[in-house]
Amino acid sequence: ANELMKGKRGLIMGLANDKSIAWGIAKACADAGAELAFSYQGDALLKRVTPLAAELGSDIVLPCDVTDMESIDALFAALEEKWGKLDFVVHAIAFSDKNDLRGRYVDTSRNGFLLAMDISVYSFTAIMQRAEKLMEPGGSAMTLTYYGGEKVMPHYNVMGVAKAALEASVKYLAEDLGKDGIRVNAISAGPIKTLAASGIGDFRYILKWNEYNSPLRRNVTIEDVGRSALYLLSDLGSGVTGEVLHVDAGYHVVGMKAIDAPDM
């Protein structure tokens, strides 16, 4: 434990279970002394999120479906009433129809495209519209992205297009909110076996590929992501905004592995 986040209050969005990237980030923040609130999507997740929140000393567990603007309004109204101000926000939310995460990108339907863009891209902007009003200079927000937004990855399809748009929105948000001293960043995480990832075709193969080809020769964990999130969310990252930080065991720097690499 350390005191990096002492006195800071943050909202964690996108916790589904103890495999969630949001859980890795929440644990790191709580361990550093932050006070946390959680939002969950749908009644079924309430019974999962409540005990996890309690484990980190939080009893603020609020519903929010990001496709419903009134639900986002209600979340921020509740936070304003409880806390008055907000120091950090973690957006760990994405969704696309399972059928769009296999086969060809070119076959994406209009509805599938709009759904992925709405939940995985626009939601972060909608959230920052509301969060901005509760944040003071020194505030920090982050979202999660994936390398499939930069390069073509098997089966990532419409979600890759959504992540490219999300990363662009991080830059525009950083500029808008930077005037008020609020920072906005993203972590581009390597593949991790979570509920959302299980929808992606051949995910086990993707994990193996990353393990063999990344400079660290392993996959990353939600704890790895949590530690880097702490840097972006705390004052350690005070000079950093609009950034996409790769927490992927270095995978994104490799063009090609040598054929005689000793571990091949």
Ligand code: NAD
């Ligand atoms: P997860 O399934 O644990 O979390 C996804 C969350 O999104 C869930 O809590 C779900 O309730 C929430 N969500 C979906 N639709 C929603 C809606 N309409 N309203 C509110 N919440 C909604 O999976 P995860 O892998 O931890 O995903 C978190 C983020 O990390 C996502 O943005 C994902 O794209 C990103 N990411 C994941 C990986 C990976 O390999 N797992 C890699 C890079 C980036």
